[in-house]
Amino acid sequence: MAELFIYGIVLGSIISLGAIGLTLVYGIIRFANFAHGDFLTAGAYIALFMVTGVLSWIGIPDSNFGSLSFGWRMAIAFPFSMLAVGCVAIVLDRVLYRKLRRKASGAVIFAMSSLGAAFIIRMIIFILWGADSLFYRPGILRPALELPLGIKIRPDQILILLLVVFLITLLHFFLQNTKMGKAMRATADNMELALISGIDTERIIIWTWGIGGALAAAGGILYGIDVQLHPHMGWNFLIPLFAATILGSIGNMYGALIGGLTIGVAQQVSTAFLLPTYKPAVAFIIMILILLIRPQGIFGGRS
């Protein structure tokens, strides 16, 4: 049980990365991006392309860091993929969503367009990499560390947790202490007043998409390291992402963090009683319950 809890925290931290991006984008442009899960997939596969392709061709050594399952190639691929998916998100906004915003399209149009974008991303991945599960490093199972209470944890998982803490701390610092971060929070509060104050809100929107895409990529890669890569991986995350976002009050970054951890733990702990295939259902049930009982989420400010 303690072990499932720890695994839940690892899974939850990955969900949090996705949920924070989803919630930031929603906070600024009030739009639920159904393509967000597929940003995770894109991030994971772009890193795969770097690790097994580009970086091996240019001769970056294939050795591992200590007892981790990856080394320099991943260390380079990770930020590169974050940057790349950040750009994908921005381009998607410029060519698609911005046009819809200009026309003041309704929520259904936005939902359908983002579903369409999600399909396109997934199909590109299917075409390029096929439908099988893939690994960054096939066939090697690193020995787990034994912690008290009989908890087994892999070094990779510890690193995943540390990386998520690092990224979220970085984001927190950015939002609280930089001019652009404060302007992002201001724009989420009141876009018209931001414009009145001279803030270039289109630039804020670009930053938001970039950060959301980059965090999603990080989540996708970390999941790929922890479990495996599959073209459906991000799509399967969509319900947990939305559950985490709604649980933590949509638009609230810190809520999305708590929500992600809660959903991750609930999903993993549920496997003590249920088949693992029911994990998505667990997230879905939590989401339905919140919507019924407390639709504004636990941090319930803005509705």
Added chain:
Amino acid sequence: MIILKTEDITAGYTEIDILHDVHIRVRSGEIVSVIGPNGAGKSTLLKTIFGILKPRNGNVTFRHEDITGLKPDRIVRKGISYVPQVDNVFPSLTIQENLEMGAFIRNDDYSQRLDEVYDLFPVLRERKKQKVGQLSGGQRQMVAMGRALMLDPQVLLLDEPSAGLAPVLVSMIFEKIKEINATGVAMIIVEQNARGALKMAHHGYVLAMGRNVLDDKGEALLANEEVARLYLGG
């Protein structure tokens, strides 16, 4: 010198025109009050001046420059600031952060300006780390005005600064408005509290159903019997 003027402004939110040929002039350093019944189009006029609405006809001139149809983030750079009637603060940001957002387009060191704004509203200095969403209505109005003052504007547009405030706060806000004006800032003030607004105005305009009805010196409008009967509540 006339610092800001509108000529023959016709504007609306949909196909329906709300404003019809509205003209208004502000001389430098002057307080201009715009009064009129609810729904007359007073807020719409300020939104049109500030570029939130695009006029269908007519133009807005600021210091001899045609600024008609410019977006708000351009207009604010020219030296006009605007405090909307509602939603005029960032509630989840602190007082200090609200003021910083007012100075967003400044790249110089604006700490002196920040001090001046805090001197004008000392209560804000005491609570600068507090979230604005937790403040009372009067304090929020001070934050809203403070945010707009951070750029040291030449013209300040104030939409119903006293709305919803207790009488003692209304006179406090009006005192602050006079203080701001005394530093040379010209203003257009839209008010439901027409008597109070005309008392401090150099010039007043009466709008009704989106049209100019009358304009004159502030005290002349106050003395006008018809204005008193129709717009000042007897």
